[in-house]
Amino acid sequence: MIDLFYAPTPNGHKITILLEELGLPYRIIPINIRKNDQFLPSFLATAPNNRIPAITDHDFPGGPLHLMESGAILTVEAELHGKFLPATGHARAQVLQWLNWQMGGLGPMAGQNHHFNQFAPEKIPYAMKRYTDETARLYGVLNRQLEGRDYVAGDYSIADMAIYPWVFLHERQLMDMTQFPNILAYLERMAARPAVQRAYAEGAKFDWDASLTEERLQTLLKQA
Structure with a gap:
């Protein structure tokens, strides 16, 4: 399972497209950047640059991987699953x-x-x-x-x-x-592409007028 810290921005959509194309199970944790959710301590523990997207890949070889920066996430997950990035x-x-x-x-x-x-x-x-x-x-x-x-x-x-x-x-x-x-x-x-359509539909599921509290984010993370 992958936790995806996400907002419906171009950089956020990159990762939902990737995860849909790979067919990986993931859970979106919405980060309302207009209400400063990105500065919550529990988010900063995963993404110290306080920017979305970021992931926690709970199934990563060797133990859970916390990763920020969309380009890094695309590269690491594509390499791990052997798709969408040629090996050599x-x-x-x-x-x-x-x-x-x-x-x-x-x-x-x-x-x-x-x-x-x-x-x-x-x-x-x-x-x-x-x-x-x-x-x-x-x-x-x-x-x-x-x-x-x-x-x-x-x-x-x-x-x-x-x-x-x-x-x-x-x-x-x-x-x-x-x-x-x-x-x-x-x-x-x-x-x-069906995966692209699904990726954009994911962002539409959330109430982007709402914001997280640290307590609520901690609760979500404990449910992983």
């Missing part, structure tokens, strides 16, 4: 390359795009333009990579699980998708 060679290198492209580029830039265009308390035109333009540049990179490919590194992989939840939010990022036809086809392809 060029194919593995390609998957890791595009996973790290998302972690170091698309995610941070699109995240800043979201912040300055949607949530910042004051409009800062320089920041809005900078991050919108950089997001569009990265979409161009992805659009070219998808030319003639169904998935970003050839076969379906953890790179796709990392990338899809960010481009899913293209409207929020103010992207003109007529410029990125390969990404549009990719979005349809990914959305048609």
Whole structure:
């Protein structure tokens, strides 16, 4: 059983997609980041960077594993179960390359795009333009990579699980998708996967207006 500390963000969706694709049993522990659940001591014991997602894999070889950072979780669990990450060679290198492209580029830039265009308390035109333009540049990179490919590194992989939840939010990022036809086809392809559909449905089950207390989180963890 895997405990998944989760909120319905792109980084959270990455891990529910992975777990659904692997067919692993898991339990979501909702962390309401808008109400600062991420600062609860019991969560910080698993995720000292106070960010979701994080997991506790109770069945990990050698004993329970506490793991934060979505890229690390994708890599470790894919390797452990021998799926969605080639073991060696060029194919593995390609998957890791595009996973790290998302972690170091698309995610941070699109995240800043979201912040300055949607949530910042004051409009800062320089920041809005900078991050919108950089997001569009990265979409161009992805659009070219998808030319003639169904998935970003050839076969379906953890790179796709990392990338899809960010481009899913293209409207929020103010992207003109007529410029990125390969990404549009990719979005349809990914959305048609049953595991992706199940992953997104999981997040809809929770009351995201509620928040945890330390006592309630401790109780949940003792039920593992």
